[in-house]
Amino acid sequence: MVTTDSSVSAEKAVQENYIFVDWGTSFGMMHARQYPDMPAPKLRASVGRIALGFLNNFGGTAYLPEAMVSDQLGQTLFKVEDAPVIQKDAYAVYSQTSIKQESIAQALSWFDKL
Numbered sequence: 001m002v003t004t005d006s007s008v009s010a011e012k013a014v015q016e017n018y019i020f021v022d023w024g025t026s027f028g029m030m031h032a033r034q035y036p037d038m039p040a041p042k043l044r045a046s047v048g049r050i051a052l053g054f055l056n057n058f059g060g061t062a063y064l065p066e067a068m069v070s071d072q073l074g075q076t077l078f079k080v081e082d083a084p085v086i087q088k089d090a091y092a093v094y095s096q097t098s099i100k101q102e103s104i105a106q107a108l109s110w111f112d113k114l
Contacts, residue, residue, distance in 0.1 A: 001013065001061060001062070001063050001079070001080040001083035002055070002061065002062065002063075002064055002069050002073070002077045002078065002079055002080065003060070003061040003077065003078055003079075003080050004055055004059040004060060004061075004076065004077060004078075005059070005061070005078075006078040008061065008080060009080070009082055010080050010082045010083035010084070011082075013061035013080055013083070014035045014038045014039075014041075014061070015038070015039060016042075017042050017058075017059060017060035017061060018038070018041045018042055018060060018061050018062070019041060019042060019043045019044075019045060019051045019054055019055065019060050019061065019062035020041035020043070020044050020045070020062070021045050021046075021047075021048055021051045021062055021063055021064065022044065022045070022046045023048075023063070023088060024088070026088070027063075027086060027088060030086050031063070031086065034084055034086070042060060043060075045062075048064050048065060048068055049068075051064060052064060052068060052069065055077065056072075056076065061080060063086060090111060092104075092107070092108055092111075
């Protein structure tokens, strides 16, 4: 969870200026367990980049991937220290007989850098 207000708590963050990003069913279920009494968010987004743009322009709080916000952390965006980390697994599905093995290996190596 990242925010434009460096002093906000997780509980307060979901009450005011919260942007809910729909990262899928499993994320939604984990999020609902963490924040059962959360009111309707200020904005619902299905794309993280839209939420990030909104945060940068209008302020607020959202769950965004660390890789997406790492260059802004400590400057314009701040981790909400008491917020639980919600992790999502990433999977790659590809044919082992693909003629694009080199490209696939390059793409998969990106995940190792995270």
